[in-house]
Amino acid sequence: MKSAVETLNPTRVRLTVEVPFEELKPSLDAAYKKINQQVTVPGFRKGKVPARVIDQRFGRGAVLEEAVNDALPKLYQDAVNEGEINPLGQPEVDITELKDNEVLAFTAEVDVRPEVEIPDYSGIEVTVDAVEVGEEAVDEAIEQLRERFATTKTVERAAAEGDVVKIDLEARVDGEVLEDGVAEGIDYVIGSGELLDGIDEAVTGLEAGGSATFTSELKGGSAAGREAEVKVTVNSVSARELPELDGDFAQLASEFDTVEELRADSRRRLEQTKKYDQATQAQEKVLDALLGLVEVPIPEKLLEDEINTRKHNLVNHQLSQLGMDLETYLKMQEKTEEEFEAELREQAEKGIRTQFVLDELVNKEKVNVNQEELTEHLVRRAQSSGMSPDQFAQAVVESGQVPVLVGEVARGKALAIVVEAATVTDTNGETVSLEDDEDESEGGETGETEAAAETAAESGEGPAEESAERDEKTEG
Template identity: 30%
Template sequence: MKASWEKTEKNRGVLTVEVDEEQFGEALDQAFRKVVKNVNVPGFRKGKVPRPIFEKRFGVESLYQDALDILLPEAYPQAVEQAGIEPVDQPEIDIDQLEKGKPFIFKATVTVKPEVQLGQYKELEIPEKDFSVSDEDIDAELKRMQERQGQLIAVEDGQVEKGDRVIMDFEGFIDGEPFEGGQAERYTLEVGSNQFIPGFEDQLIGMKAEEEKDVVVTFPEEYQEESLAGKEATFKVKVHEIKRMELPELDDEFAQDVSEFDTLEELKSDVENKLKEQKKNEEESYKRNTLVEKAAENAEIEVPDVMVEHEIDHMMQHFQQQLQMQGINLEQYTQFTGQDTSQIREQFQEDAGKKVRANLVLEAIAAEENVEVNDEEVEEEVKKLAEQMERDVEEVRRLLNAQGGVNQMKEELKVRKTIDLLVSNSKNAA
């Protein structure tokens, strides 16, 4: 097999592949053996038609598609390896020559991984940032602990306030006519959570239990349901119940309820220590992320759009997993927010582009600095993972090998070591 690569654009080119007639002939033979099993020709038992009779009756061309299905999955990756390119998307295949007794020739138009021209990545400076723990930070954490211990209490005589949960019925009308999806009974909403159309929740403030009210709002111009976008709607709302979070007192008894400590002062001290550890980790992440961003900004690289789209696909999958953990799916989320899938993808666009660019630059730095990961380092990482999972090391190793996770782990370790190199060579390195 012969393969030649010709770049036609910055990150695109044409891979011309020639498969010799002998290999093509073998693929035709395989195709015939597959097809003939289902062929009926008078005078012959099913599946027993001689090759010459088959070709005379149906033409050798009837075998070409099956032969291509056999050849291409094998020939294309071999040609890629021979040409020394790294495709980042599926190829566009064009057949140049497909004829029995002659070489099979095809062209694959491919987008490849871009070349990276590194800029400065050593002696980079990290801007100073305050990671100290303030009294306000401690108070905020105690407040969150309070809220986790809080109880929703029914409000009998009061009015709806921001932060309350209301149980309500509502039905929406446009020009006096109800519209699909605009009604619900005994729906629970946290006022101020911005789950509903802008302006809806604000108009619930001040209502009492069993009170009815017309809430008038305007759907956003970019609302996903085009028939509603930009239109004024009136929602007939009836509030059945108002529930408000009642928080426990911050005292020694609270400390005993939520921790192993006897006094509030001991709890505060523990909270402070944990926040300091958290801030320390945040500072480390800040330094590493800043250096990666600076190194990426200093490099010259033209990122193919398809690589960004693939990264957005990964981000969308992760986003949907997060939604599922909250008990909702993507369709419900789009209904709540008024966004469609394309708008959500657009929100990921910038971060996806930065991530792809950073990964390419880190890969280039690793190559430039000969960063490698040895078997001992991988083994140490497997042991750490086994400890975290509280599983046997051999069991974890088998799981990783079965799922191809060892190679992924090796790549992640290489990235980590490359960022370590940026940190140790920064101006702020101790």
């Protein structure tokens, strides 16, 4: 077999392949055998029809077509290996010549992973928010803790902000009660903003047994996005009582004996959270800076596939679970369809560029993933998916997605290398040591590496992951 590679543009090539006819013999034999099992010819037992009879009865062309279809995948893969290219997606194949007993020639155009030059990234400098925890933040944390231990007591008075009311709701659209527009016995904290717009004003001032009607746009269900007339009936009013902020509360809500110890622990936890947020912010900014240094051409077809995949997942999975369509979603987001499409394209482009750059960095830095790192990553992914680690691992193995998870960990480690080489300062001008954050984090160094991977993911991993899956299928 002879093959040649022609570069059409930085992300697309054309393979030209010429195959001597004798190399098709195994596929021709397989074609005759397959046709033999499918046809019945008088005078011959099934499966025992001679090749010359099949040619006479059904035509040599049918056999050749079957043989070529059987041979093409391997011939294409051999040409890919010979040309040392990294294809993305499926090729567009065109048979240019087929002469019986002489030659088969075809071309295959396919998108390829572009060559990416990783520049010196040691000069990257980014600024992140300083880790500052004021007294107000500690006060707020303690207050939230008191809220968790609050008790309620039924009162015989009008409802006011902060009270817990038990209510019934009935929503009507165009005068008709919605099938999914009736709810009974809902506990609602006035002022929490957790239900419908306008409900706080409607229930404030009502006593048990009172009702009011208000208009609100429904956020979910069969009439999501439509204006509804909602009747709310108050069944009971309860006042919330917060526990006294003293030693008894400290012992009830924590392992500490005094309020001072509780406040010190709250401050430490807030600082840890801010350090983690600071590290994540550093990773995001370093990634953006790295992408700004690299020219990455993107295959247009791959980009369109990524956009369509992202849009499909949003509409058919995320929004459908909320009983919402795209039009309603865009209205709630106050975006036009053009703005939405532009954002989608931008996110998909960044996702693909991120994967190409980090994958090249993995190769350049010879990043390896060990079993422990993969297992820790798998456990975290299982937690975020709501599955047990065993269930998630089984699903990953059965769907052939282990290489995808390995790629996620490797890209996270590659990004961590760039972050380590970068100069990170906070808004106070202080140098930020992310190594210290890694030591203090619950997950240690691997935990921070995982945060880096997820930062890259948030830049558009959905499409990038899909392309990784396609790479595995095409290259494998």
